[in-house]
Amino acid sequence: MLSHPTMKASPNEQACYVMLEISPSKDLPTSRLPLNLCLVLDKSTSMQGVRLQQVKEATRQIIDFLEPEDTLSLVVFSDKAEVLLPGQKNVDKALAKSVASTIQPSGGTEMLQGLLAGLQEIQTNRSDMSVNHIILLTDGRTYGDDEECLKQAEWAGLNQISLSTMGIGADWNEDLLEKMADVSGGSSTYINTPRRIVESFKATVRELSTIVAREVSLAVDLGENVLLHEAFQIAPHIRRLEVNDDNMIALGPLGTNNRKIIVLELRVSRTEPGTKQLLRLNVMGDVPTQTRLQSNNWTDITVNVTDDPETEVVIPPVIITALGKLAIFKMQEKAMQDMASGNIIAATQRLETMATRLLNLGETELARAALLEAGRLARTGSLSSEGRKKIRYGTRSLSILPKEL
Amino acid sequence: MIKCPFCQTPHVDGTLFCSECGTYLLDDDQRGTDPLGTSEIGWVGAPAEDPDAAGEYRGTGPLAIRLTIGDHKRVVEIPLNKAIHLGRLDPASDVFPEIDLTNDGGLEKGVSRRHARILKREGIVVVEDLGSINGTFVNGKRLAPYLPETIASGDTLQIGRLLIEVELRS
Numbered sequence: 141m142l143s144h145p146t147m148k149a150s151p152n153e154q155a156c157y158v159m160l161e162i163s164p165s166k167d168l169p170t171s172r173l174p175l176n177l178c179l180v181l182d183k184s185t186s187m188q189g190v191r192l193q194q195v196k197e198a199t200r201q202i203i204d205f206l207e208p209e210d211t212l213s214l215v216v217f218s219d220k221a222e223v224l225l226p227g228q229k230n231v232d233k234a235l236a237k238s239v240a241s242t243i244q245p246s247g248g249t250e251m252l253q254g255l256l257a258g259l260q261e262i263q264t265n266r267s268d269m270s271v272n273h274i275i276l277l278t279d280g281r282t283y284g285d286d287e288e289c290l291k292q293a294e295w296a297g298l299n300q301i302s303l304s305t306m307g308i309g310a311d312w313n314e315d316l317l318e319k320m321a322d323v324s325g326g327s328s329t330y331i332n333t334p335r336r337i338v339e340s341f342k343a344t345v346r347e348l349s350t351i352v353a354r355e356v357s358l359a360v361d362l363g364e365n366v367l368l369h370e371a372f373q374i375a376p377h378i379r380r381l382e383v384n385d386d387n388m389i390a391l392g393p394l395g396t397n398n399r400k401i402i403v404l405e406l407r408v409s410r411t412e413p414g415t416k417q418l419l420r421l422n423v424m425g426d427v428p429t430q431t432r433l434q435s436n437n438w439t440d441i442t443v444n445v446t447d448d449p450e451t452e453v454v455i456p457p458v459i460i461t462a463l464g465k466l467a468i469f470k471m472q473e474k475a476m477q478d479m480a481s482g483n484i485i486a487a488t489q490r491l492e493t494m495a496t497r498l499l500n501l502g503e504t505e506l507a508r509a510a511l512l513e514a515g516r517l518a519r520t521g522s523l524s525s526e527g528r529k530k531i532r533y534g535t536r537s538l539s540i541l542p543k544e545l
Numbered sequence: 546m547i548k549c550p551f552c553q554t555p556h557v558d559g560t561l562f563c564s565e566c567g568t569y570l571l572d573d574d575q576r577g578t579d580p581l582g583t584s585e586i587g588w589v590g591a592p593a594e595d596p597d598a599a600g601e602y603r604g605t606g607p608l609a610i611r612l613t614i615g616d617h618k619r620v621v622e623i624p625l626n627k628a629i630h631l632g633r634l635d636p637a638s639d640v641f642p643e644i645d646l647t648n649d650g651g652l653e654k655g656v657s658r659r660h661a662r663i664l665k666r667e668g669i670v671v672v673e674d675l676g677s678i679n680g681t682f683v684n685g686k687r688l689a690p691y692l693p694e695t696i697a698s699g700d701t702l703q704i705g706r707l708l709i710e711v712e713l714r715s
Contacts, residue, residue, distance in 0.1 A: 144559060152546070155559040407557060455571070460561065460637070464569065467562035474565075490566075492690075495676045497567045499659055500638045511676055511690060 142443060143459045147416075149447040153409040158441060159374070159459055162391070162400040162423055164352050172349055175210040176270035177202075178227065180258040181243070182278040183216040188245040191279060191308060194334045198341035199240040203233050205345055211270070213261035214240065217254030218247025227265035251282035252289050259292060262301050271351050271393070272301040273326070275344055277337070278317075279308045286316050293320035300354055300426075302326035302393060304344045308334065310526035314533075322379065325355070325392035330533035332526075350395035353425035358402065360387040361420040361438065367407040368419075374462050375401040377536045378469045394425060403462060411445045418443050465538040468497050472535040479523070488518045491531075506534040550652055551678065566678075569637075606668030607713035612702075614709050615649040622714065628664040630675075631704055632657060646707060655679035655705030663696070670713055672696050679705035 143157035179202070181195055199214070206212055213227035214236070225231075225239050258274045266272050274296070282289065293303055303324040305317035308331040321328035329340050360368060360383070371381040371389055376398060381389050391400055406418060420438040471494045478487035491514035498507035513527040523531075546555050547570060549563035556563065560570055610629070611622040621644060623629050632642035633651045640658040645651075657677040664671060671693035674681035681688045682703035688694050696702065702709040 143561065147559070150558065153557050155557045155561070157561065455561065457637075460569070463561050464567075464638075467564070467567040470564055471567050492676070493566045493678055496657055496659070496678055499676055500635075500640060507676065 141456060141459065142418075142441065143455050143463075144443065144453055146444045146446055146451055146453055147408065147411055148449075148451070148453070149411050149413050149445050151410055153407050154411065155369075156406045156408050156418065156443065157459060157463065158404040158406065158418070159462060160402050160404075160421065162356070162358070162394065162402065164394055164396055172207070173351060174267070174270045175206070175212075175345075175348055176227070176262055176265050176267070176272045177206075177210065177345070177348070178213040178215060178258045178261045178274045180215045180217065180254045180274055180276045182218070182249060182251075182254070182280065183243050183245050184218045184247055184249045184280055185245050186249075186279055186309075186311075190334045191337070192243065192245055194337040195277065196240050196243060198338040200237050201338060202341055202345050203231065203236045203240070205342070205349075206231055206233075211265045212236065213258070213265065215254055215257045215261065216243055217250065217257070219250050219253070220247075221253040221257035223257055223261060227261045229265075249278060249280035249282050250285060251276070251278055252285035252292070255289055255292050259296060259301065263299075266301075271348055271354070272299075273304065273348050274301065275304045275306065275341065276317075276320075277306045277308065278312055280311050281313050282316075286313070289316065290319055290323070294323045297324035304329065306331055306337075306340055307529070308337065310524070310529065314529050318532075325390070327377070330529045332530070347395055347398060350397055351393045352396055353394040353427045356391045356394045356400075356423065356425035358389040358391060359422040359424065360389065360404070361422075362387065362406075363417040363419055365409045365411075366418055367409075369405040369407050371405070372403045372466055372469075373400060374403055374466065375399060378466060378538060379536065380473070401462070403459075403466065408443075413445050413447045416443050416445050417441070464497075464501070468494055468501075468538060469535045471497070472531055476528075476532075479517070484517060484521050488514050491517065494535075501538075503534075503538070506531070506538075509534065551655070606665055607670055607715050609714040610663060610670065611712040611714055612644070612709050613712070614644075614646070615654075615707055617649065619649060625663075625665040625670060628662045630659065630662045632660040632675075634658075646704060649707060651705075651707065654707040656707055657705070660704050664693075666693070670696055672702060677705070 141159045147154060179199060208230045211227050211229050212231050214225035215221055215223050225236055262272050296303060303320055303326040305321045305328040307317050318328045331337055331340055362368060368383060371383055373379050373381055383389050418441045420440055422438045471490055475487045475490040491510050495507040495510040498510060509527055509530045513523050517523055547558055548555055549568050551568045552566045554563055554565045563570055607625060609622055609624045613620050629644060630642040631644045631646060632640060633647045633656055634641060634645040635658045646656045659675045660677040661672055661674050661681040673693040674688045674690045676690040683694050683696055684701055696711050698713045700711045702711050
């Protein structure tokens with residue numbers, strides 16, 4: 141779908157937006173792929189009490205959800221990691237649950253230890269068909285091993301292991317967890333209250349069980365005088381997409397009930413009357429039940445160019461809604477950048493403006509959070525750790541789009 | 546090139562939203578803002594001159610407020626039986642203020658779509674800024690967002706850069 145199905149002829153550069161939806165073809169096999177799942181759980185002292193209780197409950201529910209061909213392993217970490225349940229198929233559910241219930245809180249938070257042990261388990265148990273995934277839950281900041289964690293996450297991504305990173309409470313490092321999820325093709329979640337642990341775990345595992353294609357990517361072939369300015373994923377949540385040198389955009393795994401909606405922002409120059417080809421798109425993915433799949437037909441996207449000044453350009457409301465939310469997300473990104481570079485005044489103003497936009501959308505709660513943080517920023521020069529996460533994860537999940545494009 | 550009306554950042558033709566402040570950039574094309582006369586927007590519910598109807602309004606204090614808006618001295622009188630929102634009409638984002646300041650030069654004077662509201666609390670008339678970009682002022686003093694401030698007859702209310710004179714009617 142195009143923002144400007146008709147463009148005015150002009151020698152100048154013009155902006156144009158392409159919104160597209162990617163969903164699995166009906167021809168793809170719907171049989172469930174076996175999961176190769178590892179739970180890497182933080183058992184540091186701060187997890188004591190209701191947090192750990194909920195984690196155990198969530199683990200028990202996941203164990204119940206598994207099918208005989210799924211593999212599950214369980215790793216806990218504090219200062220060091222411990223494999224509680226080595227990966228096995230046809231998990232003895234009663235035994236696994238009793239193992240999970242023995243977790244005792246102690247020690248600090250060293251994420252790398254847990255991550256390494258988890259990756260090891262996944263590697264041992266993987267098969268060509270399996271969906272390899274680690275759910276990593278932490279409530280604290282890891283010290284000194286951030287960079288190495290990120291490296292391991294990148295390695296995981298290259299080896300078809302995706303990470304779901306979940307942070308609970310206010311003390312974890314959202315930059316790191318979000319990056320780790322992004323580079324590995326997974327997603328990160330902000331759990332603001334322990335009561336949501338069970339729900340988040342279940343949602344993730346349910347999502348995994350619907351995966352039909354891994355490493356899906358979008359190839360973009362641009363027409364003459366067309367540049368790809370920026371690319372964003374709008375749904376399931378908003379995120380900035382990296383475009384590599386070959387104009388390929390990696391999108392991660394694709395599930396049967398996980399439609400991806402992408403917006404490409406184009407810059408078109410020197411438009412002349414007639415039909416103009418903007419770009420060609422192709423989606424590729426690795427479907428484990430088949431050989432590497434590549435849809436051979438490229439989809440052409442063209443636009444009418446007119447020099448009639450009377451022509452009214454009607455922009456589809458769906459695109460306006462989506463871009464409006466995207467605009468707020470981008471402001472959030474910029475506010476965080478302003479803050480990182482020490483420009484407190486600019487960051488404060490941006491948060492205030494953002495609050496107004498959010499109010500206009502009826503997002504009262506998020507707007508209040510933004511205003512509150514703007515006030516705090518102006519007074520103290522920094523955001524509260526919790527407010528930061530609220531705004532970040534709140535703006536990310538702004539996008540609620542109509543069912544059909 | 547087009548310019549954002551709020552922050553003046555230049556953008557490529559056809560850009561839909563300002564990347565700096567999130568403003569919808571096609572607002573200029575009088576999108577959806579139909580001119581509304583005083584008579585059409587002002588009165589909600591029963592007219593305040595009717596003493597019987599007025600008697601039904603809850604609370605005490607002034608019954609209506611008369612606002613003299615901007616350079617053209619447009620006069621609006623509205624009963625205070627419910628909150629009165631001031632801003633710019635924008636059906637696209639579902640904003641329908643009781644007092645639409647679009648035709649009073651609202652955009653140029655930095656009026657937000659949801660800018661401020663006036664309401665009566667326990668007989669006292671207050672104005673509350675709704676987190677507007679350019680602020681709401683009473684007699685030159687900027688209000689903290691969401692913090693109601695008392696207003697009285699003779700006060701000057703400033704919405705962004707738009708001046709409004711206030712008169713309370715009993």
